[in-house]
Amino acid sequence: MAEYNRPLPLPTPETQHFWAGCREGELRLQRCTSCKESYFPPRPFCPACSSREVEVYRASGKATLYSYIINHRPRPDFGDKPHSIAVVELAEGPRMMTNIVDCPQTPEALVLDMPLEVTFEKANDEISLPKFRPAKG
Amino acid sequence: MKQKTVAVVGAAETTEMGKIPNTSQLMLHADAALNAMRDAGLAAKDIDGIATAGDSPVEVAHYLGITPTWVDGTSVGGCSFMLHVRHAAAAINEGLCNTVLITHAESGRSRVGARRFSRDPASQQGQFEVPYGITNPPTMFTIPALRYMKQYGVTEEDIANVAVVQREWAAMNPRASFRDPITVDDVLNSRRTSRRSPSTFSARARAARRR
């Protein structure tokens, strides 16, 4: 596999658990123990009620396709093949940006609200990116 | 907001428009500022407030020879400069300063002395958006379009019409880059024949293809 030359995240103390989870093949979300809100991106407090009483848990990895584009502009890092840039809605509620993979990058194959599941793309020993593919079965 | 006697006393653009490869971004600020100051009959010594976004208002003030008592660097995207006008009016009303210069400059195509399009990989965008390929308006602003179309029953033709109407307005501006009228069909066809068209709208239309 070619060397990964795309931009990569640099985890901060508040996001370490998330990226560690991705490295280990699990999607970790956070949930407020006061108001029960699940949220993303990671932070050590609840954006819905401002409580600091929050917990990390393993999310189902299930999502639906909320919206997306297919970028056709060639880029040195992403190459010249059309690729999706998507926002998915996780089963637990929060939305996150990602790419839809393992399917043609066409409007016919990418239908809004289609069921998806998480898959992890290893970039290096530190970073694996959570991506989503059409749900199997 | 209290209303006293605050007025826009001068306004101008850069001397050249379009692609300006022989001028740095900072000088674009200064060029537009000097033109506006001339329009108002003012010099640097007459100005005691400064505002800009993206670039540093301190840098622009130093460059122009302005010693401000009031500074605003509010930076919230393309509407920053509208907020600056509002903030400036409030500041003048409150007696914090008398005359404010608001500048915007972008060496958008030539990139002379312009900031690089990069984000700290530890920032929120750097961690949770940039790795998936977003860089600039064609890859960022377009993402919600498909959801919007589905939710509100908006068609490709509806969205193409935005570009048509924008072009009608541009035709009335002698300094606009594109002034020839276009139709909804032009917009939709341009997308289909030129899937790599660099224009933001074609990216948006492409994003908004049938679901």
Ligand SMILES: [Zn+2]
């Ligand atoms: Zn809460």
